Amino acid sequence: MTLEIAPRRFRSIRLRKLKSDVLLGMLWLAGLIAVVPLLLIVGYVLAKGVPAINAAFFTETAPPPAVPGGGMAQAFVGTGMIVGIATLISVPLGVLTAIYLSEFGRGRLAAGVRFVAEILLSTPSIVAGAFIWALVVVAMHSFSALAGAIALTVLMWPIITRATEETLRLVPTELREGALALGSPRWKMVLRIVLPTAGSGILTAVMLAVARGFGETAPILLTSLGNDFMNADPLQPTDAVPLRVYNYAQSAFPQWQTLAWGGAITLLAAVLVLSIGARILSDRQRRRLG
């Protein structure tokens, strides 16, 4: 078969190719513009914060003003404790809620629970902090890591619930029916088939929620207050990395400001690691179910 290509037609193909290239170039540009702020933030934080990173930064507690050295060890321990407790509460709560919504929930109760999770998901974090301040801090007459963890739970629970519910819904109906047709009780089908199949997706949800918990400042400020000294008692006021960054960044002392940038680096690194980890896991999940 021979193809006759008229010169006229040829021109229109070239024109079309040109238009395609121009549009494609604009798309690339749009993508680049979206990435630039992220690169600028990371670059700036690195430049400012790297001088703060040394052994003392991780091992020593808050320095007095105008005294060189010091670190934020108490903030790392505090953040670990607060986020740890919050994770221990919100993961079982969130996963169980998601199982209820996706596997058992029908009708008004389920719609109500889903609505509450939706509202909490978009609640400003300072509102969660104020609420837990009134509920826990006032009742216990003390700021504490526990109150901070409960405030974070208010924020992390809906993230885990909604993301886990989405993952559970991705588990194919055929697998559920396959298990039921084998004479499996519904709860066992959920436990042995649905949850393992959704496994890494649930882990992704947890990682995203933990990343959110690491970075929250306002709710911690109102519930855990902060502490210049090392504290491992969850019922006492406790420091946290974002709190420390918030306080030091406002100070007039250059070496405190440097420490604030160092704190910013560690937060950024933690969030990046968790997000990238979540990304890798969810890709693997998609491959397995695809």
Added chain:
Amino acid sequence: MKGLDVLGLDAWYGADHILRDVRMAIRPGTITAIIGPSGCGKSTLLRCFNRMHEEVPGARVAGSVMFDGWDMYAPSSDPVDVRRHIGMVFQRPNPFPTMTVLENVVAGLRLQGRYDRATMLEAAEQAMRSAGIWDELKDRLDRPGGRLSGGQQQRVCIARALAVRPEMLLMDEPASALDPVSTQQIEDTVQELKRSITIVIVTHNMQQAARVSDYTAFMLREDPRRPSVLVEYDETRHMFTNPSHKRTEAYITGRFG
């Protein structure tokens, strides 16, 4: 071996009345094929035979189905119990992707709460032999179930259904997603199984119905606003050579559907 007595069965999806007053007796130790054009309720009828129909939200059943004298739609009957006696193989192979071949085959035993390792291995081998896949896969028992070919996956699913020792097996177009060679293997397996278990198979392939079944049921939904009915139910050789109804004849000679 046990059979089914369907004593007037109606089924709905929400407000949509799918099946009306189906009456038929599935004879023990036979293969019964259910045929009919797309959307005629073949799969729905099959799913009513082990109470899987009601798993779809909004689905409803009325009437009664007796399994060897046991009214499986009585209020005191538990669908989980029904499914332990009447197994099912689906149209698309659905091995559990997180499990190995062996774990897949014994999944039913585990889901029913039986864990004894020695009896499980024995049950697995027996089920895989019955499904005609033991020799092929006995050295690959620890492979992920989702990594097999489609035909192997489907036969693993058959083995999985057989491992819990059901008395009846329902197959919903088990070969329609497979290539001709795999289809042939499934049909051979079905013929072998007939010696030990009652089988009901839904198929859109009339040649397949003619090849494998002893009895054939022809279903039809003539008017989309009205439910499907069972048009004719007879011995397969009789139905394919000398159908009693004009509609059956028209369908099996390929004039519609």
